Amino acid sequence: MRPDIKQLxxxxxxxxxxxxxxxxxxxDSLLSCVILEKIKxxxxxxxxxxxxxxxxxxxxxxxxxxxxxxxxxxxWGNHVVIEENKESANLNRVLNISQENYSQKYAGSTLLTILxxxxxxxxxxxxxxxxxxxxxxxxxxxxxNDDFKEVHIHYMRDILQFxxxxxxEERHTKEEFEGLQRKYRLKEKxxxxxxxxxxxxxxxxxxxxxxxxxxxxxxxQFYMKKSFESDLTTKEYYTTIRNFVNIxxxxxxxxxSIKFSFY
Numbered sequence: 199m200r201p202d203i204k205q206l207x208x209x210x211x212x213x214x215x216x217x218x219x220x221x222x223x224x225x226d227s228l229l230s231c232v233i234l235e236k237i238k239x240x241x242x243x244x245x246x247x248x249x250x251x252x253x254x255x256x257x258x259x260x261x262x263x264x265x266x267x268x269x270x271x272x273x274w275g276n277h278v279v280i281e282e283n284k285e286s287a288n289l290n291r292v293l294n295i296s297q298e299n300y301s302q303k304y305a306g307s308t309l310l311t312i313l314x315x316x317x318x319x320x321x322x323x324x325x326x327x328x329x330x331x332x333x334x335x336x337x338x339x340x341x342x343n344d345d346f347k348e349v350h351i352h353y354m355r356d357i358l359q360f361x362x363x364x365x366x367e368e369r370h371t372k373e374e375f376e377g378l379q380r381k382y383r384l385k386e387k388x389x390x391x392x393x394x395x396x397x398x399x400x401x402x403x404x405x406x407x408x409x410x411x412x413x414x415x416x417x418x419q420f421y422m423k424k425s426f427e428s429d430l431t432t433k434e435y436y437t438t439i440r441n442f443v444n445i446x447x448x449x450x451x452x453x454x455s456i457k458f459s460f461y
Contacts, residue, residue, distance in 0.1 A: 199314040200357050206292035208285050210262075210272055211315065217272065220244035220251070220263040221416075223388045225400050226335045227265035230274060230309045232413060234264070237316050242416045245390060248428060248447065248459055252390060252420035265308040269445040276308045276335065277449030280433060280456065287311070289357070297433055300453045304353050305346070307335035314358040321362065326378070327408050328366045333379050342372040394419040426459040 210217075219231045219242045234240050243257035246266060260272070267275035268283060275288040278295050289295075289304040289311055304311075310331065313320065320328065332338040340350030341364070354364050379385060386399040396415040406413040426446055431439060436448075436456045448458035 199317070199359060203289070203292070203357055204315060207287050207315065208272070210285065211287050216240065216259055218243040218257055218259045218261045220246050220261045220266065221388070221396075222263070222265045223247045224265065224335075225384050225386075225388075225405075226276075226307045226309050228388065228400075228413070228415070229334060229409075230264045230312050232411060233309070233312055233316070233318065234262075236411070237318070244423075245388075245396060245420050246447075247388075247390065248426070250425050251423045252394065253423050254416070254418050254420055256418070263447070266447050267449045268447050274308050274312060275449070276304065276306065276311060277451065278303050279448065280436070280450060281445070281448060287315070289353075297450065297453060300450070301346070302349055304357075305340050305350065306337040306353060306358070307331075309334050310337055310358055310360070310363075314360065320360070322410070324408065325366065325369075327410070328363060329370065329375060329378055330382065330384075330405065330408060332363055332366065333375055333382075333384050336375075336379070338367055338372070338375045341367040388415065390420060394421055396420065424461065426461050428457065428459045430455060430457050432456065 217240050219234060219240045221227050221231050221242045231242050243254045244261050245252045246263060263273040265275065266273050267277050267279050267286065267288060269281045270283055272285045275286055278290045278300060295303045340346045351364060355361050382401040382405055383399050388396055388398045390396055402413050432454050433456055443460040446459045446461060448456055451457050
């Protein structure tokens with residue numbers, strides 16, 4: 199990642215303090231957690247599916263939410279946000295992307311942000327492995343959108359500093375990426391059963407072979423901690439609603455559409 203951009207991130211991302219990880223419900227979060235465990239030694243001890251938050255009996259440390267945009271608290275995220283959470287490690291937040299300049303947003307994954315921030319070498323990955331990185335959160339899409347292509351290239355080449363991923367996009371079609379998403383079932387969710395065990399239909403074993411890294415869900419029981427309600431609204435109505443409820447997580451999923459959870 200470009201050094202001046204890295205300096206905008208919160209200080210805790212370079213801390214030697216141990217944190218527990220809060221996994222959310224998709225492959226972007228799981229792969230991000232795997233990378234953070236390898237780099238920082240953090241372990242998954244929380245799970246958040248945007249309706250409930252669960253924890254294990256080993257959850258005794260401060261936590262970082264992964265691929266979640268919290269109103270307050272430490273998190274790695276990738277959406278445009280409208281609350282100023284200074285503990286949020288999110289390119290859109292640190293670059294002041296908002297409703298007003300929404301077309302300039304970072305539309306990549308949390309995973310690519312983390313890989314770039316910690317300067318993780320991806321050169322050893324196969325062509326398919328690099329394509330999979332771009333499939334996460336459909337990060338490849340901007341390259342094939344004429345209205346967004348230059349913004350996409352700017353983030354990939356100049357900010358994340360992954361020119362090799364741009365070269366992969368140049369060699370392949372949008373349809374090839376879509377085929378990989380289906381092959382590895384990358385849009386499937388991570389869920390929790392009534393016994394408190396995590397499960398998913400994502401092809402984790404096959405992904406593990408291609409990416410060359412352990413890729414398993416924690417084999418440990420999770421217990422319910424708190425339930426949330428969720429809603430979808432405009433920025434205008436959100437500014438009123440937030441005065442009457444406790445917002446936990448939120449993200450701008452379209453230029454004037456905010457999804458949030460509250461209690």
